Amino acid sequence: MSRSDDGKGETMKYALLIYGDEKEFDTPAAIAEIQARHGAFAEELGEALIGGEELQDVATATTVRHNGTAATVHDGPFAEAREQLGGFYLIEAENLDAAIAWARKLPMGRSGAVEIRPLAAM
Numbered sequence: 001m002s003r004s005d006d007g008k009g010e011t012m013k014y015a016l017l018i019y020g021d022e023k024e025f026d027t028p029a030a031i032a033e034i035q036a037r038h039g040a041f042a043e044e045l046g047e048a049l050i051g052g053e054e055l056q057d058v059a060t061a062t063t064v065r066h067n068g069t070a071a072t073v074h075d076g077p078f079a080e081a082r083e084q085l086g087g088f089y090l091i092e093a094e095n096l097d098a099a100i101a102w103a104r105k106l107p108m109g110r111s112g113a114v115e116i117r118p119l120a121a122m
Contacts, residue, residue: 011092013050013119014099019083020112022057037107045091045102052089083112
């Protein structure tokens with residue numbers, strides 16, 4: 001049995017969360033190049049692709065922080081980070097190993113990471 005296989009022979013849903021340095025995509029040419037690569041990746045995913053989107057840059061983020069008694073609103077992301085969440089894919093895969101194989105193919109800039117998270121069954 002592969003990692004995270006549900007034992008039922010059914011596919012599982014995973015989020016592929018894309019983190020990178022958005023400063024790498026600061027020119028129209030760099031943006032066009034990565035968008036073209038993501039278009040090809042989405043085509044390769046085929047029926048495994050459930051959905052996904054590119055996010056606007058981190059300067060547009062708003063965070064609601066809860067402290068147990070109140071919720072406060074803050075401009076910007078939850079934390080300062082070298083890598084920002086730039087987008088995501090929702091996919092179906094047989095198991096974590098298959099999701100990892102897709103994540104390895106995901107177009108990235110010069111650096112970055114793809115966090116793979118199984119969706120909770122509802």
